[in-house]
Amino acid sequence: TLLIHLKMSGRLHIEPVTAPPDSHAHVVFRLDDGNELRFHDPRKFGRVYLVDDPGKVVNKLGPEPLDEDFTIERFAEMLSHRRGRIKPLLLNQTFLAGLGNIYADEALHMAGLHPLRTADTLEPNEIQKLHAAIRSTLQQAIEHRGTSFDAFYLDTRGERGMYQSQLQVYGRAGRPCYRCGTPIYRTVVAQRGTYFCPACQPQP
Ligand SMILES: [Zn+2]
Incomplete structure (x- = not known):
């Protein structure tokens, strides 16, 4: 292999x-x-x-979000043992494989969850929303051939990805949330630039 x-x-x-x-x-x-x-x-x-x-x-990697066996039940069970903040947990590849900084911010915004929520406090309906948001963010990113936010990422044909035009929060500090008009905030969580809407993603 x-x-x-x-x-x-x-x-x-x-x-x-x-x-x-x-x-x-x-x-x-x-x-x-x-x-x-x-x-x-x-x-x-x-x-x-x-x-x-x-x-x-790859044994040390967590489940693939787009695999069939990554069910809501499994995700809920994974989260139930964790007392850490949700954003760093989503970036932890031994917890879940394949979510990077941009897609973690986008998924949390889609699910309406603040990046500093504690994992084991998520309600069942929030877990369901986050599960759907992670999968849909990755599916859409793949359909758009990835995100070329800087000069680095190009696909195998040397073309830029197109998902950067779909980003709802990442890289949009101070600009209005597309859903509610509130300016997007930028903060730092676990040493990573983190973007969120303070209205759609209320502070815990
Ligand atoms: Zn908003």
């Missing part, structure tokens, strides 16, 4: 074999169709693993 972690600046490109070589392409895969899949990473934070047992690399 081949596993690739893009980290901050990694990028996968599909290029014809005849395309000029790329000094930041640290791993190149020859494909059957005459193209190459190039792993381009100027900052070299990314990782490529070739392993017999993917469990050795």
Whole structure:
């Protein structure tokens, strides 16, 4: 099994074999169709693993939000043991795999939950909303081919993602909430820039 972690600046490109070589392409895969899949990473934070047992690399990860077995019941059970704040918990990849800073803020806004809510105080209807919000945020982001908020993220065809135009709170400090018109706040939670609507996401 081949596993690739893009980290901050990694990028996968599909290029014809005849395309000029790329000094930041640290791993190149020859494909059957005459193209190459190039792993381009100027900052070299990314990782490529070739392993017999993917469990050795990914066992420590929490469930995938888009998997069928990530049910509301399972999510409720996961949250019930946790006394930490909800936003850092959503970013903790051993708790839940695949949610980064932007999508955590977007999901919390969609669910109407303040980022500093304590995980084990969420009511069943709030857990249900958050579960739906996480899945729908990720599904929409995939449909829009990701978020190119800075210059780093491009898809395999070298194109920018389009989800940045859908963002409701992330990067919108001081601008009106699309739902209620209240200016979006920016704060720092667990050392990450965090955006929320103080009206839609009331303080605990
Ligand atoms: Zn609002």
